[in-house]
Amino acid sequence: MQIKDFFQNEGKEITVSGWVANRRDSKTLVFIVLRDGSGFAQCVVNKDEVGEELFETARSLSIESSVALSGIVVKDEKQLGGFELQAKSLTVISLADEYPITKKAHGVDFLVDNRHLWLRSKRQWAIMRIRNQIIYAIHNFFQKQDFVQMDAPIFTGNACEGTSDLFETEYFDRTAYLTQSGQLYGEAMAMAMGKIYTFGPTFRAEKSKTRRHLTEFWMIEPEMAFYDNDQNMDLIEEMLLSILGDVLKNCKNEFEVIGRDTGALEKAMQKFTRLTYAEAVAVLKGEKDVNGANAITTLENDLEEIQAKITLVKEEITEREEKIAGPGIKKGERNFNQNKIDQLKNEVKDLEEKERNIPGWIKSAINFEFGTDFGGSDETVLTRLFEAPIMIYNWPHKIKAFYMKRDEKDPELSKGVDVLAPEGYGEIVGGGERETDKELLIEKIKEHKLPMDAFEWYLDLRRYGAVPHAGFGLGLERLVVWICKLHHVRESIPFPRWYGRLLP
Ligand code: 4AD
Ligand code: MG
Numbered sequence: 001m002q003i004k005d006f007f008q009n010e011g012k013e014i015t016v017s018g019w020v021a022n023r024r025d026s027k028t029l030v031f032i033v034l035r036d037g038s039g040f041a042q043c044v045v046n047k048d049e050v051g052e053e054l055f056e057t058a059r060s061l062s063i064e065s066s067v068a069l070s071g072i073v074v075k076d077e078k079q080l081g082g083f084e085l086q087a088k089s090l091t092v093i094s095l096a097d098e099y100p101i102t103k104k105a106h107g108v109d110f111l112v113d114n115r116h117l118w119l120r121s122k123r124q125w126a127i128m129r130i131r132n133q134i135i136y137a138i139h140n141f142f143q144k145q146d147f148v149q150m151d152a153p154i155f156t157g158n159a160c161e162g163t164s165d166l167f168e169t170e171y172f173d174r175t176a177y178l179t180q181s182g183q184l185y186g187e188a189m190a191m192a193m194g195k196i197y198t199f200g201p202t203f204r205a206e207k208s209k210t211r212r213h214l215t216e217f218w219m220i221e222p223e224m225a226f227y228d229n230d231q232n233m234d235l236i237e238e239m240l241l242s243i244l245g246d247v248l249k250n251c252k253n254e255f256e257v258i259g260r261d262t263g264a265l266e267k268a269m270q271k272f273t274r275l276t277y278a279e280a281v282a283v284l285k286g287e288k289d290v291n292g293a294n295a296i297t298t299l300e301n302d303l304e305e306i307q308a309k310i311t312l313v314k315e316e317i318t319e320r321e322e323k324i325a326g327p328g329i330k331k332g333e334r335n336f337n338q339n340k341i342d343q344l345k346n347e348v349k350d351l352e353e354k355e356r357n358i359p360g361w362i363k364s365a366i367n368f369e370f371g372t373d374f375g376g377s378d379e380t381v382l383t384r385l386f387e388a389p390i391m392i393y394n395w396p397h398k399i400k401a402f403y404m405k406r407d408e409k410d411p412e413l414s415k416g417v418d419v420l421a422p423e424g425y426g427e428i429v430g431g432g433e434r435e436t437d438k439e440l441l442i443e444k445i446k447e448h449k450l451p452m453d454a455f456e457w458y459l460d461l462r463r464y465g466a467v468p469h470a471g472f473g474l475g476l477e478r479l480v481v482w483i484c485k486l487h488h489v490r491e492s493i494p495f496p497r498w499y500g501r502l503l504p
Contacts, residue, residue, distance in 0.1 A: 003039035137246035152182025158454035186223035223471035379426030431472020
């Protein structure tokens with residue numbers, strides 16, 4: 001029996017195996033929070049029910065010991081799943097050593113060093129289940145539309161997204177690169193199957209330690225023959241709305257565990273605003289308002305609000321500290337207040353980080369140079385003005401990849417699209433229509449100083465029945481981060497890899 005099925009077994013006697021996530025005792029009762037992977041449930045071990053010996057066993061259970069518990073499933077509205085187990089017997093499978101992750105607040109480095117254990121925590125459990133639901137929703141969306149899932153190789157002989165962040169590796173007597181993107185292979189596969197999507201790991205040797213960058217991440221790359229960039233954007237929008245709909249429907253419990261306000265996600269379920277690059281620049285610089293809001297004055301107001309909030313939170317911290325220091329305070333009340341103070345201090349840290357950042361964001365937005373790419377902070381500024389993702393298209397061709405199709409109407413532009421997630425999150429999708437003109441492609445390959453011989457096979461796709469086609473790459477972790485409203489991309493993948501991080 002699994003905890004997730006308790007609700008169908010009210011009043012029945014069942015056995016469930018799992019781990020002790022938490023334990024709390026009184027004279028005659030032991031309360032165990034059991035987790036079995038499918039969920040968390042309170043199990044009550046009553047001395048009168050199980051007898052002296054088993055009761056002592058229950059009392060000596062260390063955190064993360066594995067056990068099998070038998071008992072009756074009873075309704076209890078106070079519990080997360082609505083049910084608890086009243087134990088009749090208990091078997092210890094393995095008594096755990098002292099568990100390093102405790103209830104006290106741990107530093108981030110410590111938690112990441114213990115990622116193999118941290119994954120067991122309730123919050124991580126919930127995030128991984130949401131990630132799983134997102135993956136399922138993606139396959140569901142594409143399979144229903146008759147896309148064929150095909151895999152691109154991981155060892156490659158050529159760059160796709162520029163040569164600056166390639167991982168090099170030995171491949172017998174040659175050099176190979178870990179793939180940055182399956183796109184070029186996706187194009188070949190689309191010419192064979194019509195509509196395909198890849199779903200696999202991709203690698204970028206970026207030496208940046210931002211909260212958005214991983215060196216190994218999972219990308220979903222659809223590629224469609226006979227699509228232009230408008231159809232491409234329609235597909236991206238449909239896909240994201242379909243994923244959001246599925247997750248909102250199926251992950252209510254998980255969102256509650258991580259405290260994600262799903263209202264913001266529901267608001268994102270609307271038509272996405274499409275801006276040209278030029279329009280987006282005007283919005284960023286405060287030259288053009290959207291939805292009655294101006295990027296720069298919004299930031300200035302935010303800064304004032306944040307400063308006022310910092311003062312308020314600091315006052316509350318002082319009040320609670322005085323309370324704790326006061327005479328005759330009970331242990332429970334002291335612990336409660338101390339936890340609250342720790343939380344508030346974290347909140348101040350976040351707010352102060354924003355207070356420090358905003359002036360820089362304003363400066364960078366006002367001074368943004370037309371024709372350059374948006375930085376992380378520019379994306380944050382832009383997306384805070386919208387409730388749903390936005391799509392930016394018609395990019396200067398000079399800052400986009402070699403394969404991007406030139407705009408017939410304006411040779412300075414290329415038909416790329418970036419999708420930026422709201423709430424300040426920024427880019428989650430990059431894509432566009434592909435250049436079909438062989439000569440233009442050859443010119444671009446030279447301009448980007450890429451080795452022509454490694455691209456001969458790619459040029460064949462233009463030699464033999466070239467057709468208009470388009471596609472995009474969705475960064476799975478970036479999507480998880482936004483949907484779960486995470487602070488950092490490290491929580492979005494089971495074992496994160498970023499600059500400097502290889503273990504566990
Ligand atoms: O914008 P990118 O570089 O586009 C491509 O690779 C295209 N070849 C895709 C295509 O058209 N088939 O990457 C696509 C997405 C980004 O929008 C972002 O979500 C994610 O991949 N991404 C990263 N995610 C985490 N860490 C990184 N270092 C990432 N780099 C890109
Ligand atoms: Mg991109």
